[in-house]
Amino acid sequence: MSFIIANHLTRQYDLSDPWIVRMLTSNKRKQLTAVDDVSFSIDKGTTYALVGESGSGKSTIAKMVVGLLAPSAGAITFDGKMINDETISKADRQRLRRRIQMVFQSPYASLNPRWAVGDILKEPIRAFGLFDSRADQDKRVNELLDQVGLSARDANKYPHEFSGGQRQRISIARALSSQPDVIICDEPTSALDVSVQAQVLNLLKTLQKEFSLTYLFISHDLAVVSTMANKIGVLNEGKLVEEAVPSQLFAKPENPYTKMLIDAVPDFGKV
Amino acid sequence: MSDHLLEIKNLKITVATRRNVLNLVDNLTLAVKKGEILGLVGESGAGKSMTGSAIIGLIEKPVKISGGEIWFKGKRIDQHPDEVRGHEISMIFQDPMMSLNPLWRIGDQLIEVITTHMNISHQDAIKKAKHCLVEVGIDPSRMNAYPHTFSGGMRQRVVIALALAPNPSLVIADEPTTALDVSIQAQILDLLKQICKTRGTSIILITHDMAVISQTTDRVCVMYSGRLAEIGITKEIMAHPQHPYTKGLVASTPQIDASSFEKMLYQIPGSMPALDNIPSGCAFHPRCEHAHDKCRAERPEVLSNRAACWLLDANEGQ
Amino acid sequence: MSGNAMIRRFLKSDFFYDFTHAPIAVVSFVVIMVIVTCAIFAGFIAPTNPFDPSSLELMNGFTPPMQPNAFTGDVFLMGADDQGRDLFSAILYGLRISLFVGVMAVILAMVLGILLGLTAGYVGGWLDNLIMRFADIQMTFPSILIAMLIHGVARGILPPELRYEMSITVLIVAIGLSEWVPFARTVRGSTMVEKEKEYVAAAQLIGLNRWQIMVRHILPNVLSPVLVIATITFALAIIAEATLSFLGVGAPRTEPSLGTLIRIGQDFLFSGEWWILLFPALTLLALALAVNLFGDWLRDKLNPRLK
Ligand SMILES: Nc1ncnc2c1ncn2[C@@H]1O[C@H](COP(=O)(O)OP(=O)(O)OP(=O)(O)O)[C@@H](O)[C@H]1O
C-alpha cells in the first residue's frame, strides 16, 4: 500500500529579471524547471531514497512533500489526503503537518541558536497540543533526548554547546517530538564526519524500526543511500531517470547516467 | 640524501587562547617521497589543513609553529617558507574561487604566475600557459574567459593549472574535491594521479574521505586530534588497519553494497574531543573499546613498525 | 537561569574579558556611567535647583568660576550665568533632560526601525519595496532637517497652550522619527539572511504563523547589531537634541538642556564670560565622545567582519 504518492510533480522557479528591466531590454521571462514531471510512491514503513548531484532538484522535492513549497503542477497525496490542498480547514492542515516532519542538512542552521534545546523540542509539542501540562512536556522532552542518545541534562544547554553529530540528533528529536509517521531527511549526514555519520544513520534505522517510520531519504552519496534505502530514485536535472531496488540498481543500472554515477564513486579497496 | 622530498619532524602548532594553549598539531613526524601521493586523512579539526599551511608557510597569528622542523630538498624551510612558496611548493584549496581573481581572465592569471616565478619572455609565458591548460583538460581557446563563466569542476582544473604552472615539486591539495559532485570528483582525482605520474610531482592530498584516499594515494597518514595515529602504505592500511581509530574509520565508511541496508553500519562511539579537552595518554582512549590503563596514562607514538597504539605492543608480547 | 548565574556567566565570558582588556572601552564606559549617575542624582549632587526661579539671585549674574561674587560672596564651581544660575547645577539638570530625550528618542527609533525592518525583510515583495524606498528618500535629507520639519509640523498642529508642555515630547518624536532608518536597514538585512535558515523552515513546518516566526525566532537573532546602532544613535540623538535646542526649537529656556545652555552661553562668549559656553560644551563633548568610542568598540567586538 502506497503511503506517499507523488504524481507528475513539476516545479518551476522564475528567474526573470524585474519587469522594468525586461521592458528596457526586451528580455523574455526565464523559467527554470527544477523538478520535471517526477512521480514516485513510498510504502509505509520503508525508506525511499532520492539521489542526484547538486542542483538536480532533491531539496525542491523535499520541500514540496512537506508542504513548504507548492508544486507548479502535479500533486502529492499522503495517506489518501492531498498535501497543499487550499480547501482543507486549518485544523485538518495542522493534523497533516504533525504527521510529516523533516530533518535538515545543516547542523548549524537548523537549530535556533538563541533557544535552549528543551524549548526547541517543546515547541512542536505545544504547537500540536500533544501534552498540556508542563510536567508532561518535560517528561516527553527527556524521553525524546533519551531516544536519540542524549541525556536529560542536555535540555538546558544551547545548540552551540554541542558537536555537529549531537546537533543532528537534536534535529531528529525535534522531528520525532510530534510523533510523525513520515520523516523527510534532506542530506542529514553530508555535513558530518564519517564516524559520526555512521552513528546518525544507525540511529535513523533504529528509530524507523521502533516507530515504523516512513523515510524519504535524500543524499548525493550513493554509498550512503545503499545502506539506507529499500528503493532508490535517481534524479538528473530535475527528471527521475531511473528507479529500482538497490540490488538491481547497483548490479545492472539501466540508465547511462546512473551507470556513470555508480562508476564515479571511489572504490574502496577494502579486503 | 634520502629519497625524501619533504620531511616534517616533531611539528607542533599551537594557539594561545585566553585560558590555555591549544595544540592544533602535536608532535607530527612524516615524510613525503619524490613522485608519490601522500594522503592526509582525519576528521574535521584533526589538524590536516594546519599541517598543510605550515609546510607552505601560511600560518598566521595567533597560531604559530612552536616546535619541530620542516625540511624540503635538504633545506630547512620552516623559518623562511617564502623561498619555496609558490614555485617549489604550491597549494590547491577546497574553494577554487579562493585562488582565482574573479576580475582577471584566467589566461592573464596564469601568465602572471608564470612570469613571477620563471625568467621567461611574455611570448613563452603565453605558450606555457596554453600548455598548462591543455594539461588539465581545458580548451586553450578559453584563455580569455573569466572564472565565473566556468563550472565548479572546470574552475578547480584552472586552479590546478595555476598550481602546476611554475613546475613545483610538491603540490598540497586541501580537500580539492569536497565541494564537487562525485562525477567531477572522479575526474579531478584522476587528473591529480595523472599529473603525479607524468610529471613526477609529489602531492599531499588532504581529505576526510577514506574512499578517496583508497582510490588515489600511495601512502596515507591518519591524524586524530592533531596527532599522528598511523602512517603507511595505503593498500596495507586499508586491508589491515592497525590503529583502532583507523579500523573504525575504514569500517564506518559506507560502501555500495546492495545488502547492507539490512545491517547496521559499524560506528565509533562518541566524537573527537575538543582541543581544550584532549584526554590524557592516547587521545583516542575514551572511544576505544580495548583501552587499558597504559592507554589512559601514557601517550603512544608511531614507531617504524607500528601505529601509535599500546595495544599493538601488548599483542606482540602475547 | 537565575539572575546570579547569569551574572556569573557574564563575568566569565570572553566579552567581559575583552572589555576589561580594552582601555578605551573601560574609560569611555566609566565616563558614561559617571555622567549618567550625576544626571540621575542631580537633585542630591547639585548645590541649587536651577529650575526654581525663586532661588536665583540676580546679583550673582556672571560670577566667574571659583571666585567669590563681589556682592554676595557666593562661590560657584563652574561660575554662574547671566541670571545668577549656578552653572554646575544647570549642567547636571540639563544633562538629565538631554539624556532623557536621547534615551527615549533611541527607543522610539529602535522600536520603529526593528518593526519595519523585520516586516520588510520577512514579508518581502511590495511591502519591502514600500518601506525601503521610503527609507531611501528619508536618508537623502540630513536627519536634523527631518527633525526640524517634524518639529515644525507638530508645533503647527498642537494648540498653543500645549506647545510648552509638550515641547520635550515633540523633541523626542522629532529625533526618534529621524533616526529609524539605520535600524530598519540592518534588521532587514539580517532578517533576510536568517529567514533562509533551516530553523525557520522547521518553525513553518509546525504551522507557526508569520508573526510568531518573526517575533519568536528571527527577532532574537537579529538584535546584536541593533545594540551597536543604538549606542551610536544615542550619541547622534544627544547631539541632535543639543542642535535643536541651540537653534531654539528644542528645550525651553526655563528648563534648559545642554543645548539650551550652549545657546545661552554663546551670547556671552565674546563679552568675556567664556565659562557659560565652555562647561556645557565640554560636557556634551565628553558624553558624545565616550558614547561613540564605546559604540565603536562594541561594533568591533560583536561583528569582527565590519572592521
Ligand atoms: N528559490 C529558488 N529560486 C530560484 N532557483 C532555485 C531556488 N531554489 C532552488 N533553485 C534552483 O533549482 C534547482 C534545484 O535546486 P535544489 O535545491 O532542489 O537542488 P538539490 O538537488 O537539493 O541540490 P544540492 O545537492 O546542491 O542541495 C537548482 O538549479 C537551483 O539553483
Ligand SMILES: Nc1ncnc2c1ncn2[C@@H]1O[C@H](COP(=O)(O)OP(=O)(O)OP(=O)(O)O)[C@@H](O)[C@H]1O
Ligand atoms: N586561530 C585559531 N584559534 C583557535 N583554534 C584554531 C584556530 N585556527 C584553527 N583552529 C583549530 O585548529 C584545529 C585544526 O584545524 P584544521 O583546519 O587544521 O582542521 P582540519 O583537519 O583541516 O579540519 P577540516 O576537515 O574541518 O578542514 C581546529 O579544531 C580548529 O578549530
Ligand SMILES: [Mg+2]
Ligand atoms: Mg539540497
Ligand SMILES: [Mg+2]
Ligand atoms: Mg581543513
